Structures are given as structure tokens and as C-alpha cells.
Amino acid sequence: MTGPTPSTWRFPGLPGGRTWAIAIPFVFLLVFFMLPFLLVLKISFAQSAMHVPPYTALLQYQDQQLSFLLSLESYITIFSDDIYFSAYASSVKVAFFTTLVCLVVGYPAAWLIASARPGLRELLLMGVVLPFWTSYLVRIYAWVGILKDQGLANRLLLWSGVTDTPVQLMHNTTGLYMGMVYSYLPYMVLPLYAFLVKMDRSLPEAARDLGAQPWEVFFTVTLPLSLPGITAGCLLVFIPSVGEYVIPELLGSASDLMIGRVMWSDFFNSIAWPLAAAATGVMVALLLVPMVWFQRVQSRTGAVA
Amino acid sequence: MNIPHIPPMKSSKLGEDGFLQVLDVSKQFGKVTVVDKVSLSIRRQEFFALLGSSGCGKSTLLRIMAGLETPTSGRIVLDGQDITDIPAHRRPVNMMFQSYALFPHMDVASNVGYGLRREGVAKAQIRERVDEALALVQMGGYAASMPAQLSGGQQQRVALARSLVKRPKLLLLDEPMSALDKKIRQQTQFELGSILQKVGVTCLMVTHDQEEAMTMADRLAVMSEGVIVQMGTPEHVYEAPNTRFSAEFIGSTNVFTGMLASDGGDVLDCHELVRPLQLPHALVHARKGQSVTVSVRPERIRLSWPQGADSRDDSQVFNTAEGVVEQIGYMGSYTLYYLRLPSGRVLMAHVPREVLAGFGREPDYGDTVALHWSVRSLVVVG
Numbered sequence: 001m002t003g004p005t006p007s008t009w010r011f012p013g014l015p016g017g018r019t020w021a022i023a024i025p026f027v028f029l030l031v032f033f034m035l036p037f038l039l040v041l042k043i044s045f046a047q048s049a050m051h052v053p054p055y056t057a058l059l060q061y062q063d064q065q066l067s068f069l070l071s072l073e074s075y076i077t078i079f080s081d082d083i084y085f086s087a088y089a090s091s092v093k094v095a096f097f098t099t100l101v102c103l104v105v106g107y108p109a110a111w112l113i114a115s116a117r118p119g120l121r122e123l124l125l126m127g128v129v130l131p132f133w134t135s136y137l138v139r140i141y142a143w144v145g146i147l148k149d150q151g152l153a154n155r156l157l158l159w160s161g162v163t164d165t166p167v168q169l170m171h172n173t174t175g176l177y178m179g180m181v182y183s184y185l186p187y188m189v190l191p192l193y194a195f196l197v198k199m200d201r202s203l204p205e206a207a208r209d210l211g212a213q214p215w216e217v218f219f220t221v222t223l224p225l226s227l228p229g230i231t232a233g234c235l236l237v238f239i240p241s242v243g244e245y246v247i248p249e250l251l252g253s254a255s256d257l258m259i260g261r262v263m264w265s266d267f268f269n270s271i272a273w274p275l276a277a278a279a280t281g282v283m284v285a286l287l288l289v290p291m292v293w294f295q296r297v298q299s300r301t302g303a304v305a
Numbered sequence: 306m307n308i309p310h311i312p313p314m315k316s317s318k319l320g321e322d323g324f325l326q327v328l329d330v331s332k333q334f335g336k337v338t339v340v341d342k343v344s345l346s347i348r349r350q351e352f353f354a355l356l357g358s359s360g361c362g363k364s365t366l367l368r369i370m371a372g373l374e375t376p377t378s379g380r381i382v383l384d385g386q387d388i389t390d391i392p393a394h395r396r397p398v399n400m401m402f403q404s405y406a407l408f409p410h411m412d413v414a415s416n417v418g419y420g421l422r423r424e425g426v427a428k429a430q431i432r433e434r435v436d437e438a439l440a441l442v443q444m445g446g447y448a449a450s451m452p453a454q455l456s457g458g459q460q461q462r463v464a465l466a467r468s469l470v471k472r473p474k475l476l477l478l479d480e481p482m483s484a485l486d487k488k489i490r491q492q493t494q495f496e497l498g499s500i501l502q503k504v505g506v507t508c509l510m511v512t513h514d515q516e517e518a519m520t521m522a523d524r525l526a527v528m529s530e531g532v533i534v535q536m537g538t539p540e541h542v543y544e545a546p547n548t549r550f551s552a553e554f555i556g557s558t559n560v561f562t563g564m565l566a567s568d569g570g571d572v573l574d575c576h577e578l579v580r581p582l583q584l585p586h587a588l589v590h591a592r593k594g595q596s597v598t599v600s601v602r603p604e605r606i607r608l609s610w611p612q613g614a615d616s617r618d619d620s621q622v623f624n625t626a627e628g629v630v631e632q633i634g635y636m637g638s639y640t641l642y643y644l645r646l647p648s649g650r651v652l653m654a655h656v657p658r659e660v661l662a663g664f665g666r667e668p669d670y671g672d673t674v675a676l677h678w679s680v681r682s683l684v685v686v687g
Binding site: 211 | 371372373393394395398399400402403404406408409410419420423424467468471
């Protein structure tokens with residue numbers, strides 16, 4: 001084959017198609033993701049003020065003098081007030097266990113879907129994706145309907161005689177984790193499925209042929225090869241879990257103080273925008289650690305494959 | 306098609322018959338019968354090939370041997386032991402996969418040593434046996450390489466080392482050449498063949514490539530729609546195909562179908578030919594008018610310039626026809642002619658270069674030539 005391939009084709013003087021293809025999402029992320037985040041960062045270095053917007057400006061021009069005011073007050077509060085530390089710790093803990101349960105439940109599910117015969121596979125995959133067709137908030141309210149004292153779950157338990165008084169299933173840790181695992185499970189199953197379905201089926205077969213017991217096949221071949229999928233799934237669950245607000249608010253107990261709720265009350269109740277913004281900045285910094293690690297794992301497995 | 310030189314029979318090296326016995330093995334997926342009551346008997350150290358087009362059941366049969374598939378019925382006996390119910394990981398059988406199935410997250414040495422580690426062999430001994438296996442396939446310097454860094458041919462050799470290192474009683478080869486470039490296939494066939502001969506392992510190979518089967522196998526079985534159509538040495542199956550399917554599958558051929566001219570006779574009336582076809586032998590049990598199919602290989606058809614009416618009557622020895630040259634293919638040692646008969650039927654003829662040299666002028670497009678082939682070169686295939 002000769003001649004230019006479509007990817008190198010271009011108008012004279014203009015960048016090629018590949019540049020455009022990358023530039024469009026890049027610009028989108030810059031405008032709608034990076035810019036708002038920089039604004040939040042900017043607010044985090046301001047001070048609360050009783051006007052609109054409720055924070056001081058960083059740059060001020062007064063009395064023919066330009067002053068630049070960078071306040072670390074919010075950050076000092078966050079690192080000195082115990083409530084922030086415990087909220088971060090509890091958020092990370094809840095996110096960690098949510099991720100763990102999602103992995104333990106999601107891996108076999110993804111594996112089953114990936115090894116189902118083609119027709120059934122699409123149907124099962126549909127089952128995973130279907131909840132996305134309903135608003136997230138509506139689904140969480142539906143769980144309230146299921147888990148409340150007179151809810152579906154309790155009526156079933158009472159009817160079957162497992163218990164004679166309603167069991168408290170929400171406004172406690174049980175409810176919190178039920179909601180969290182339910183909401184984030186698809187984010188674990190889908191990347192895992194994507195990895196498992198394209199895995200060469202002859203690899204586990206070759207392991208079996210070479211004398212590996214079924215569990216050895218899993219731990220020496222299937223699991224190591226699905227590691228990138230596991231990492232992707234875990235990050236997709238862990239990162240949004242840390243900042244989750246709705247589920248702890250509706251299904252969790254008042255004592256499950258997660259960082260999302262602290263931010264909410266800083267923002268809406270105390271009108272302390274800089275404080276909420278600083279809490280966000282610290283959370284993003286916290287989440288950058290696993291993300292950078294994931295990048296490194298990805299580039300390492302990419303080099304092998 | 307180029308039929309490679311058939312290597313001399315290696316039967317002297319072969320051990321006793323019935324080393325591997327496949328007894329009435331069937332496999333059904335739902336209502337579909339993929340393997341239908343197949344029976345085989347393979348000798349110790351024999352190289353046996355299952356040959357067939359895709360979907361004929363040969364790969365399923367191979368997977369049944371490996372234990373990756375359970376037969377619906379039938380037994381498999383290897384070296385006197387019924388292995389039908391032994392799970393894949395405990396069978397003294399190893400397979401070289403079509404894609405080689407090298408573990409991408411392990412280096413070459415770990416790949417080759419994988420089976421030995423599962424057996425719990427001591428570390429020092431594993432290293433020794435891995436080195437030995439890699440030396441056998443001439444990959445000694447690559448122990449620390451990752452599979453992705455190797456060429457297709459190198460990967461194949463690592464896969465071979467991995468499947469031989471456990472010293473299996475039976476080695477299964479699933480389309481061993483299909484992932485390789487056509488150019489290096491012939492060389493690889495030769496190398497693989499000599500390694501396997503050196504090891505002396507009993508081999509069962511599955512392939513759709515008849516050249517591969519004929520170069521490498523001591524015996525082969527032609528499979529179609531889940532059953533074995535014919536079994537024998539490559540030479541036997543090529544020279545004496547028992548069905549139209551195996552005649553057409555192994556090499557290329559010209560097939561005629563006609564009606565028997567008399568009860569138990571040896572002459573066939575074929576509407577595609579001007580003259581009746583003389584058969585090599587009488588079909589004693591056949592009735593007049595019965596449909597009979599015969600095959601004649603392209604290299605058995607001779608060409609000459611038409612002689613006119615003075616040719617002597619040798620119809621007992623030769624069948625003859627006349628045709629017009631429609632296509633010419635230069636194939637190196639021979640030339641392939643496509644010849645159109647008056648009936649419209651096109652025949653293939655392979656004419657050796659040295660024969661063409663005696664023609665004076667080589668037959669060209671549009672020339673009318675005489676075709677004749679020895680009665681004995683006809684094979685009744687149905």
C-alpha cells in the first residue's frame with residue numbers, strides 16, 4: 001500500500017486530523033473541568049466575607065495600590081480542626097470498603113458475563129447498564145422505599161418470619177454500604193468485563209493443560225492478567241466514593257460524617273465558601289495519589305502488552 | 306497446487322499399535338453433533354494428522370484429547386489407561402495451542418517452567434529442565450525475554466518447549482503453522498518435524514493445510530462433518546482417495562460423474578466427455594445406469610498436439626479428449642493448463658517443464674490440444 005493514510009492527510013498550513021481529534025476533548029476538559037477547578041482553588045485562598053460572592057478577592061486595587069491577598073486561613077482550619085481529619089478518614093474508609101465489596105461481588109459477575117454465550121451476554125450487560133437509565137437520585141430514594149421500617153425488605157422479613165420486629169436497615173452503616181455498593185457496582189463490573197471478555201481464553205486453558213488446578217489457573221493466570229481491569233474498576237469506584245454526598249445523607253447515619261457532607265454544610269449552612277473550597281482542594285490532592293499510581297501501572301502493563 | 310515431496314515412510318521407528326485409542330467418540334453441542342462416533346488407533350511415536358476444513362470437528366476432537374472438552378460418549382485410552390474421565394490438568398497430555406497461548410506476564414523461562422512448578426518439581430531441577438527444553442528448540446539465549454518481544458517463529462518454539470518439558474505421552478498440535486508467515490512455514494515445518502522426531506513423542510496434529518499434513522505426518526485422517534472420511538499414509542490417501550471429498554481435499558483433481566454402460570461393466574458414459582470413460586477395473590456389483598464418480602489427478606493428464614485420424618486404438622490403455630487452452634499458469638517445475646472441453650467442462654493438467662520442452666512450440670491460449678490419461682490413473686471415488 002502506498003499513498004498517505006487518512007490520519008496524515010491535512011490542509012496545507014493547518015494541523016492534521018489527529019491533532020484536532022485530541023484538541024477537541026482537551027479544550028472541553030480545559031474549559032469545563034480545569035477552569036472551574038482553578039476557580040475553586042482560587043476561592044480556597046480567599047477569606048469569608050458577608051457579601052456576594054461571600055469571599056474576598058485575591059487582587060485588590062485600593063488607594064492607588066494593588067494588593068495581593070493570599071489567605072491560608074481555610075487550610076489552617078482544615079488541618080487544625082479534628083472534624084476534617086475524621087471526615088476525610090471516614091470517607092476514605094467508606095470508599096475503601098465500598099471498593100472492596102464491589103470488587104468481591106463485581107469480579108465474579110464480570111467473569112460470568114464475559115464467559116456467557118453471546119446472546120445472553122448482551123442481556124446480562126444490559127442488566128448492569130439499565131439502572132443508568134433512571135436518575136441516580138430517584139434510585140437512591142427507591143432504596144429508601146426498600147430499606148425503611150415499613151419498606152419492602154422489612155415486610156419480606158416479617159412475612160417470612162425471620163424477624164417479628166422491623167430491622168433497622170437504613171440511617172446506619174448497613175444502609176450506607178447497601179447504597180454505596182449498589183450505586184458503584186456497575187463502575188466495577190464494566191471495566192472488569194471489558195478486560196475479561198478480550199482476554200485470550202486459550203491462556204487459562206493452557207494453564208489447565210499444563211497441570212494447574214482450577215484455583216491455580218485463577219491465581220497464576222486469570223487474576224494477574226485482569227489486574228489492569230481491577231485497578232481501573234477500583235479507581236472508578238474509589239474516587240467518586242470518597243466525595244459521595246447523597247447516599248450518606250439519605251441512607252447513612254448522622255454519625256457517618258463523610259467529607260461530602262462537611263463540604264455541603266460549610267457551603268450552604270455556614271456560607272463558608274473558602275473553607276468548602278479548601279476541603280475540595282485537599283480531597284483532590286488526596287485522590288491524586290491513587291490516580292498517579294494507576295497511571296504508572298497502566299504504562300507498565302502497556303509496555304508488556 | 307504444489308504437492309510437496311512425500312517423505313519416505315518412517316514406520317520402522319514406530320512403536321506398537323493402539324498406543325492411543327479413540328473409541329466411538331462423539332460430541333454434541335445441544336442438538337448439533339460435532340464429532341460423530343470417531344475411532345482412531347495411533348501407534349507409539351507416530352505423527353498423526355487430522356485434516357479437514359474448519360468446522361469439521363477436528364479441533365473439538367483435539368480438545369477432547371486434551372480434556373478441555375468432555376465427549377458425549379465414547380472412550381479414550383492412552384498407553385493402556387482410560388483417560389476419558391481424567392481432568393485436563395492430570396492428563397499426561399500437553400497441547401501446543403494455535404495462538405501459542407504464551408502467558409504474556411511471564412518471561413520465557415517462567416512460561417516453560419509453568420507446568421513443572423505446578424507439579425512441585427524442585428527449583429534447581431526446574432531450571433535444568435527448562436534450559437534443556439529451550440536448548441532443544443534453540444531458544445537458549447531467550448530465557449529472560451518476554452513473549453511479546455519474540456517473533457512468531459520464536460514464540461512457536463517457546464510454546465513447543467513448554468508443551469514438551471513435562472514429557473507428555475501425547476503431544477497435541479493445534480494448527481501449528483497457521484500463525485506464521487507463509488514464507489517461513491516450510492522451514493518451520495522441517496525444524497518442528499526434526500525436533501519432534503528427536504524427542505520421539507507421539508503427536509496428534511490438527512490442520513486444515515493438506516501440505517502441512519502431508520509433509521509432517523506418518524499417517525493422516527481426512528475429516529468431514531464430524532466423521533473420518535479416510536485414513537492412511539499421505540501417499541495412500543493421495544493416490545487412492547476413497548471419496549470425492551478426500552480426492553478434492555488432498556491436492557487438486559478432476560472429477561467426472563457418469564453412468565455405468567452395462568451391469569458389472571468397466572465403461573462409463575459421461576456427458577462431459579465425447580468418448581466413454583474406460584475404468585481401470587470392472588465394477589462387479591454395480592448395475593447398468595448407476596451413477597459413478599471417478600477422479601484423475603492433474604499431473605496424470607498428458608497433453609499433445611492433435612494427431613488426426615491415424616492414431617491407433619489404445620482406448621483400453623488411455624482415455625482421451627480434446628480441449629482448448631483457456632488459462633496457463635507458470636508454476637516453476639511445471640505448467641498448469643486449464644483446458645475447456647467441447648462440453649464446456651474445464652480440466653486441469655500439470656505438464657512438467659521438461660515435457661513441454663519436447664513440444665516444439667508450447668501450447669498457447671486458444672490452441673486445441675489432445676488430452677490423454679492412463680486408465681490406471683483413474684480412481685473410482687463414489
